[in-house]
Amino acid sequence: MTLDNGRSKGRAVIAQVAQHAGVSITTVSHTLSGRRHVARATRERVLESIRELGYRPNQLARGLRTRQSLTVSLIIPDISNPFYPSVARGIQDVLKPHGYYTFLSNSDGEAASERLLIRDSIDRSVDGLIVAPFELAISDLGPLLNPSVPIVVIAPKAELPSNDPLQFDSVVTDDRHGVAEATRYLLRQGHRRIAFANGSGAPASERLAGFADTMRGAVGPFSEGLIVATAFTRQGGIDAARILLERQDRPSAIVCGNDLMAIGVLDVAREIGLAVPGDLAVIGFDDIDAAELASPALTTVVNPAYALGRSSAELLLSRLVGDYTGPAREVVVPTSFVIRASA
Amino acid sequence: MTLDNGRSKGRAVIAQVAQHAGVSITTVSHTLSGRRHVARATRERVLESIRELGYRPNQLARGLRTRQSLTVSLIIPDISNPFYPSVARGIQDVLKPHGYYTFLSNSDGEAASERLLIRDSIDRSVDGLIVAPFELAISDLGPLLNPSVPIVVIAPKAELPSNDPLQFDSVVTDDRHGVAEATRYLLRQGHRRIAFANGSGAPASERLAGFADTMRGAVGPFSEGLIVATAFTRQGGIDAARILLERQDRPSAIVCGNDLMAIGVLDVAREIGLAVPGDLAVIGFDDIDAAELASPALTTVVNPAYALGRSSAELLLSRLVGDYTGPAREVVVPTSFVIRASA
DNA sequence: ATGAAAGCGCTAACAC
DNA sequence: GTGTTAGCGCTTTCAT
Numbered sequence A, B: 001m002t003l004d005n006g007r008s009k010g011r012a013v014i015a016q017v018a019q020h021a022g023v024s025i026t027t028v029s030h031t032l033s034g035r036r037h038v039a040r041a042t043r044e045r046v047l048e049s050i051r052e053l054g055y056r057p058n059q060l061a062r063g064l065r066t067r068q069s070l071t072v073s074l075i076i077p078d079i080s081n082p083f084y085p086s087v088a089r090g091i092q093d094v095l096k097p098h099g100y101y102t103f104l105s106n107s108d109g110e111a112a113s114e115r116l117l118i119r120d121s122i123d124r125s126v127d128g129l130i131v132a133p134f135e136l137a138i139s140d141l142g143p144l145l146n147p148s149v150p151i152v153v154i155a156p157k158a159e160l161p162s163n164d165p166l167q168f169d170s171v172v173t174d175d176r177h178g179v180a181e182a183t184r185y186l187l188r189q190g191h192r193r194i195a196f197a198n199g200s201g202a203p204a205s206e207r208l209a210g211f212a213d214t215m216r217g218a219v220g221p222f223s224e225g226l227i228v229a230t231a232f233t234r235q236g237g238i239d240a241a242r243i244l245l246e247r248q249d250r251p252s253a254i255v256c257g258n259d260l261m262a263i264g265v266l267d268v269a270r271e272i273g274l275a276v277p278g279d280l281a282v283i284g285f286d287d288i289d290a291a292e293l294a295s296p297a298l299t300t301v302v303n304p305a306y307a308l309g310r311s312s313a314e315l316l317l318s319r320l321v322g323d324y325t326g327p328a329r330e331v332v333v334p335t336s337f338v339i340r341a342s343a
Numbered sequence C: 001a002t003g004a005a006a007g008c009g010c011t012a013a014c015a016c
Numbered sequence D: 001g002t003g004t005t006a007g008c009g010c011t012t013t014c015a016t
Helices: A014-021 A025-033 A040-053 A059-066 A084-098 A111-123 A138-144 A175-188 A202-219 A234-246 A259-271 A289-293 A305-320 B014-021 B025-033 B040-053 B059-066 B084-098 B111-123 B138-144 B175-188 B202-219 B234-246 B259-271 B289-293 B305-320
Strands: A071-076 A101-106 A128-131 A151-156 A169-173 A194-198 A227-229 A253-256 A281-286 A299-302 A330-333 A336-338 B071-076 B101-106 B128-131 B151-156 B169-173 B194-198 B227-229 B253-256 B281-286 B299-302 B330-333 B336-338
Touching: A014 A025, A014 A040, A025 A040, A059 B059, A071 A084, A071 A111, A084 A101, A084 A305, A084 B084, A084 B101, A101 A111, A101 B084, A111 A128, A111 A138, A128 A305, A138 A151, A151 A202, A151 A305, A169 A305, A175 A194, A175 A202, A175 A253, A175 A281, A175 A299, A175 A336, A194 A202, A194 A234, A194 A259, A202 A227, A227 A234, A234 A253, A234 A259, A253 A259, A259 A281, A259 A289, A289 B289, A305 A330, B014 B025, B014 B040, B025 B040, B071 B084, B071 B111, B084 B101, B084 B305, B101 B111, B111 B128, B111 B138, B128 B305, B138 B151, B151 B202, B151 B305, B169 B305, B175 B194, B175 B202, B175 B253, B175 B281, B175 B299, B175 B336, B194 B202, B194 B234, B194 B259, B202 B227, B227 B234, B234 B253, B234 B259, B253 B259, B259 B281, B259 B289, B305 B330
Parallel strands: A071 A101, A071 A128, A128 A151, A151 A169, A169 A330, A194 A227, A194 A253, A253 A281, A281 A299, B071 B101, B071 B128, B128 B151, B151 B169, B169 B330, B194 B227, B194 B253, B253 B281, B281 B299
Antiparallel strands: A101 B101, A299 A336, B299 B336
16 A cells, blocks of 8 residues: 555644545645635535644645745854844844744854855755854855855945955945944044954954054054954953053053953953043943943944844845845945943 | 756756766665665765765755654744853754754744744654743643654753653753742841742742742741732843832842843842942842843852753753653753852 | 646665 | 665646
């Protein structure tokens, strides 16, 4: 017998429903999908069988057949970094209502890992990808995307050579502008010896540029020693602060690559007895929840994580549901600047 | 022609590899899986074809056939709640090395949503589930799990009627004990009017019990008014504090259902000019990153999120790889108590 | 208004 | 050591 009917245990499959209702598999399929008319009486009967058997369609099988898995993959550096949960939430809030499930993977910012995760995701037939690359250059993405699955990248607004066109949909924040605004604020307060505590990876360069551009414009060439790069973590901030604050001519203000680093800077300021903002002004980036909680509360550039998530998902969705097939788009999500107590 | 060969675009499939290498599909499959010996020369040829065509097996098809999707579903209330990212990270850190991908879904703590997500996950043929139920009672899970897919629940240690046995693998924290410890600490400091600001949902009852038990033991029956239940959020803490601190005989200490609430309590203490811990001692629960950052830094019960994640994934994994098929297990992850500045 | 049958891309008996 | 073939559970031509 070809049909494993009467399998009393386990999930019912479509063939059992068909037999139970006395119709063909095709008819069951169509009463479910509504893609073809089914006589009222037949439909009722099928529906009743479905209920009785507790039938639920197997999405794997469906996906194999339709080439649509209703699945999306989100690849970020680390969900433990408080910036990303909101991004993830924003994405899911727009995707879930459309029936998409989301794979979440942490790349730890390693290029090899990012590459692997993209490949693996595609192997799993995801319908789309949202990637926040950290080490991987955007130009590296192309070759990985052989079968053209839509991807949107979340990144700092890139200073891309204007000759090569946008390759992928992307949602970007104007990190450069955000840091510039923060730096100008400090300048206006009269600070002149301002340092920049940077992390590494994708977000680092634009943030640095925003700082360096502004400083050069205002005070001319400035000491290289005022720029130090560690990591985008609290410890990174601690390390950077130790270096910066040991200088004989220590800075009166430090702009940080992100809030986590700023919190680290606050740690060492407290440790060595520097009053913030009296002796040292500190500015962060991101505006994670903890920024407001730090003492003093962090003055920071807000990186709208949730909005970033939503926008990227909307971009992706427009391709998934097929109402957009045009060239790559870039949506810029504006940053803003929030003045609290640390500067 | 049955075989869609020469499809110059898109992904190569196994049949193309087979043809290119001049072998059968079976042989390709076996050189990949290693589940049957393939002559060295043949294998080399196949491998070369695979490389040349850039072939990658379709995991959906594989999953359909093998009934193993290498996929796990994680259902939590909200990834934006700072407690959960570490849980998620812990899970992924143990699952990913074994090839499992993780679906992440937010239930927002609604029973209907939790139920739906479990069903949908199963429809997608996940190999296992990890659920942190908020509204859904554990006993509600049974019916949803018709085809026995392994599930592990992350929950506060339940006071289950000792007659009915454990139904599912679970990893629990001894919330009751944790809160009791915190309460005893306050008692030892001489506090007598101690209030409890609770949230709602699964974690609420055990935490309350830990408080109430201890209080009754120490000071006898105490005013019901000292217990208020709002929500496990910062705003919930604010609401609770307003109620509690308006009393003519306001408490000298408040134990909170979680850190977010404690932070909210701190907000109103500051607002109405109460010194913490001088005028009011505050204790939280969870020890999220922000707890240390709050001012004053929160004295709190540490709920080891990352360990919870790891343990639950290990429990699940033991069933997935099939070396455990016994009865449901419960692993208790101990809480600890960290004394900082708020109490 | 409904069915038969082909096949999505793969694995695994069952041959030889 | 390798190939043939029958599915996994579904959707979708193509018939009638």
